[in-house]
Structures are given as C-alpha cells and as structure tokens.
Amino acid sequence: MSVGLNHYLILSAILFSIGLYGALGRRNAIVVLMSIELMLNAANIALIAFSRYVASAQLAGQAFALFVIIVAAAEAVVALAIIMTVYRSRKTVEVDRINLLKW
C-alpha cells in the first residue's frame, strides 16, 4: 500500500483535532500555544500534500507553507513574551485565572 493524498489529509485532520482540543480544553497558556502550533502545522501538511498531489507543477502551496511557518515563529515570539510578562505579574499562566478585565 502506497502512501497517498488521503493519508496525509487524515494525518492533518488528526493533528488539527488534537491541536483544537488542546487550544480549547487546556488551561496552561504554554500548552494552548503549543496546540495552536499543532493546528498550524496540520494546515501546513494539508497545504504541502495538496501541492504535491493536485498541482505538482506549481509551488504555490509549498511557498504558502513557508509563510505559515514564518508567521507561526513570529507569533510564538510575541505570545511567549506576553506569557512571560503575565507570569511575572500574576504568578500564573492559567488562562481562566487571567481575568482582570472580565466581569
């Protein structure tokens, strides 16, 4: 059995679901951030799979994946910095306890 498009897509979907669960269900901000990275990578896998199997002459999907990686890196920098500062002042990274501005 050779590996085809569907396998990649199923992998992508599984990764995305794990990420979604993590982002919605976990309280630790670091874990939430990691889950978001998982979802981004799931999207990357889907993009590259489609690029390879559907339109192999064009490199648009692969190029797009590169952009996603860059954005993800930038996002991780900013988000981690925010989490650091929040931790310094609140001594916690539990997202449901960071609720100063909520009623």
Place this chain on the structure above:
Amino acid sequence: MPYQLTWFIFVLPVVAFAAIGLVLRPFFNHRPNWSAYATIASIGAAFVLSAWTLITVMGRPDHQLPVEPLQWLVIGGFEIRVGLLVDSLTAIMLVLVTGVSFLVQIYSQGYMKGDPGYPRYFAWMALFTANMLGLVMADNLVFMYVFWEGVGLCSYLLIGFWFHRPSAANAAKKAFLVTRLGDFGFLAGILALYATGKTFDIATLREMAVVGTLAGAGLTWAAIGIFAGAAGKSAQFPLHTWLPDAMEGPTPVSSLIHAATMVAAGVFLVARTFPLFVVSEQSLQVVAGIGAFTAIFAASMGLVANDVKRVMAYSTVSQLGYMMLALGAGGLLYHSGEGPTRELLEEAAALGISIGMFHLFNHAFFKCLLFLGSGSVNHATGTFDMRYMGGLRKFMPITTVTFVIAGLSLAGIWPLAGFWSKDEILAASFRYGGFWFYLAMASVFMTAFYVFRAIFLTFGGEYRGGDPHQHHSAHAGSQEGEHAGPHESDRLMTVPMIVLAVLSVGSGWINLTGGFSRFLGDHVEQRSVVEGLFGIFKDPLPWTALIIASLGIFLAYSMYSRKWISAEAVGRAFKPVYTILNRKYYMDEFYEGFIVKSAMLNGIFRGSQEFDRGVVDGAANGIGKGFILMGRVFRRLQTGQLQGYAVSIAIGIVAILLAFYLWH
C-alpha cells in the same frame, strides 16, 4: 431711474454697520473714533438723500416716487416683492429719522467717550437707523414686519448695552418681550388682511379699504391687531411698562430710539395703514380711547418720578398717547353713520394722519432734546436722580437754556413747536366731543407741571451734590477722575442740542400756512404766515390750553422753586395717591405677580411641565429602561473567556458542516 437712489438711504447705514462690525471693530479697535465717523458719515449721506427725496416728492403732483420693486421670494404663485413706498408720509419720516439720528450720533461721540464698547455702540446705532429707514420705506406689510422686528432687536441690544448691569439686562429683556406681545397682534393682523385681501401690499390694501372691498368685523379685528403691534412699540397702555425701564440704556439711545423714532414707529404704522382704521368706527374708537387714556395715565406717573429720564419716559408715553388720540379723533371727525363715501373716508384719513404726524414731527425734536439734556446733566452730576441735582443753571448755561426751550415746547407754550400740534389735537378731540377731550386737557396740565418740576429740580435752587454713591456711577465716561463740580458738556454734545433747540422752537411753523397738512393730503385753506401765527387766538380753545399749561408751570414754580407749597406736605396729604403713582399703579406687580407668576408659571407652564415629565419623558425613559433590562440579560453571554468563544465557534462550524452534509 434716479428714484432708485432712495434705496441707498437704507443701504448706507447697513454698509456702515457691516464695515464697523467686520472691519473696524476687529482690526482697528485702537481707533474707536473711526467707527463713529463711519456711522455719522453714512447717516449724514442718508440725510442728504432724504432731503433730496423730500424735495422731489414735494415737487410731484401725486406726492409719490415711482420706485420699481424687486422680487424677493417666489414660491409657486405666491410672491413677496420688495419695494419702496415713498410718499409724503415716508419722505417726512425719512428726513426726521436721518436728521435726528445724525444729531444724536454726533452727540454720542461726546457722551460715549472712553466707553469700552464704543465701536459696538455705533455699529448698533447704524443698524438701528437702517432698520428704521427700511420700516418707513417698506411698501408691503411683510417687509415692514421684518424691519419692525429689526428695530425691536436693536432696541433690545442698545437698552442692554451695559449688559453687565443686571438692571439693564432685565430691562432689555422686558422691552423685547413686552413689544413681542404686541407684535403677535401685528402678525395676526397681517395674516388676517392677507386672508381676505390676498395681498401684503400696503397701497393696495389701503385702496381696497377705501373702495369697500375689505370691510366688516374681519377688517376691524385686523386693524385692532395692527394697533396692538403699534401699542407695543409705542408703549401704549397696557403695554407701556417696558419704556420707563428702557431708560437703563445709554441716554442718546433713549433719545433716538425711545423718544424720537422707534416708539413713533407705532404711530407711523397706524398712519400708514390708516384707511383700514377709518373704515371701521370701532377700531378708531379703540385707537383714540387707548391714546387718550395713555396720555393721562402716563402723565400722572410722570408727576412723581424722581429719575429725570423716567419723567421723560412717561412724558414720551403720554405724548405718544396724544398722537394716537390725534389719529383716532381725526378719523372719527368725518365718520358718519350712513355709508361713508370714498371721498369722505380719504378726507378723514388725511386729517387724522396730518394731525398725528404733525405732533410726531414736533415731538421728535423737543423730546430728543430733553433726553440729550438729561444726558448732559448726567455727565455733569453722575446721576439721574433729580433729588441730587439742583442749581445746574450756574454751571451749564447751554444745557439749561436748551432744556427750558424744549420744556416750554413740550408744555405747549405759544409760539413753540409743541403748541401748534397739541392745539390741533385738542381741537380735533374737542370737535369730536366727549370724554377724551377732558382727558387730553388734564394731560396738558400734568405735562406742564411735570416738565417744569423736572426743570426746577434740576436747574433751579442750589446744587445738591450729585451722585451720592460715586462708585455706582451711571456712566463709564463720568467716572474719569474727580471733577471739582458740575461743568458744561463739551461742544460735541452742546452743538446738537443747540440745533435741536432751534428746531424745537421752529418746527411747528411749517404748518403755519397749512403746508404740512396739505402735503399729507388734508384740504386746509392756504393761510398767510402772520395769520397762521396769530389767527389761532380767535378761538377760545388755544387760550384755554395756554392758561391751563401756564397754571401747571406756575404750580411747579410755587412748589419746587419758591416752595410756597411744600412738596412733602402735598405728598403726605395725598399719600394713597402718591403711593399708587409712585408704584406705577402696581402694573409691574400685577404683570409679574399675577399674570406671569400665577397664571403663566403656576398654571400653563406647570401643566406643560407635568405633561412633559409624565408623558414625553416617560415614553423616552421607558424605552431606554427596557433596553437596559434586556442588556442586563444578554451581557451574561459576553464572558470574556476566549476559549469559551472558541468552543462556540468550533461547535458552530461542526453544526454547519453537519447541516451541509445532511442537506445533500
């Protein structure tokens, strides 16, 4: 085409107003004199044009200038045209207004010297003069109404010129509101006339009244409405209360607006629309009755006032009452029961107009002069209260002489101006007969008494020290430095007074030959000057009036100069009368306490307030409260928990996908 030049009589002061307001005041405020020069130059030029207009009108057989009207407003078939009605009446008013205004502006330069509002003062004076000129020239009632309100506005602005003084601000408001009450009647009258006559044009309406197209109760009510407007402006009973308070304004303002011109606008309005009144006997009765009553009513209050300007204010109200009486009685003379013919009506109108306007003309000069004299006295003593004056004849010879001349003229002493017109009024009311004649005669006595009371208190006896509270000086200019004693005013002020004194003596002589009456359309026979001057004594009536006036002067002389009769003793003997007069018949208390407070404030206004609070506010607040309650429920959804939102989004997407697949 040269007749279009008459527009400039009105436009020139407007230009001066705009120039002062837009250029001189903002950019040349350090040269306040320029503002005065702009106003004086424009009014001087307007005076020259007015004189030319008068001469031209006199030269034309129909006594009217054909000036092409302009279109102002066209709405479908409805159009309002702006035109000038320049006839003999207008021409006389033009010369009178520009001439008196010119003299008063010159005087103002001296009176207002050093006032911080100097340019503002002259801007408003120019605007007032423009409005007044527009008012006398307007050929339709709407246009006239605009200027009518314009002079009211300027009067408000100038009474409240020293608006930092609460009394002046209140007086300005009172003047505006009380005259507005009358203006409501004027507006209603205009609309009533339009409803029946389908035109605003004054000449057409007069024609319609004379030929009988307009008639009946509708016309009577329209005429009474117009008279209500006139009564407001001319301070006739019961709307007279604003004029004495209006003396809070600068004295030249009182002189020009509240003695010579604006208050005469009411008389002018009645004269202008007089054929409408002549047709209906009831409206003439109203005019004459209110005029006669106002004449004696105001004169009686003038007997006890201590403020020299207030004495003059009551005198003005009283004299305006005379003019109204003149119009009414003159019109009634020809009124016969059986269907009056057109000729009779026109004759009656001309008679009333010529008598009323003759007194207006003479009164403008001597009353203006009396006010300027009061202003001059105020400059010297820092007060208007006659109890602190006295003996000023030694310090202010020119003011004294001119003031006495004007006083004699006002009292109606032969051969000064006031005598001639007052005599005609008395003659007309005597010939009509009845009660009014006695009221008018009693007013002659009172007039002579109060004006000479003022003269003896101000100029006779010894100086009583001027303003007792120096800090509360009535005028900014008089605060400069301490003067050793009262002194004559400077030439800017005395020269206009001298000119007006000459006019107060001689202005009545223009009708010696009957020329003034004939110019206004009344058919009196030509007389020689000598006959006019002395022929009057063939009648007993002028003798009676002269003797009564002399008695008034003599009584004032014996009470306030010789002190044969003690004024205090008289005051004590007639204490209730004195109190009523001094409290102005409690009219102010009645208006404020009863009408304003009880009827309006506690009645209508309270009711409206309750309605507003309960129904209008209730509806608005109820809707608001409903939404607040809804908001309280729905804001629970907005937790601020991002993960909660994300769960909703995820569930939503799943739901959409499921629905999508199930659909297909």
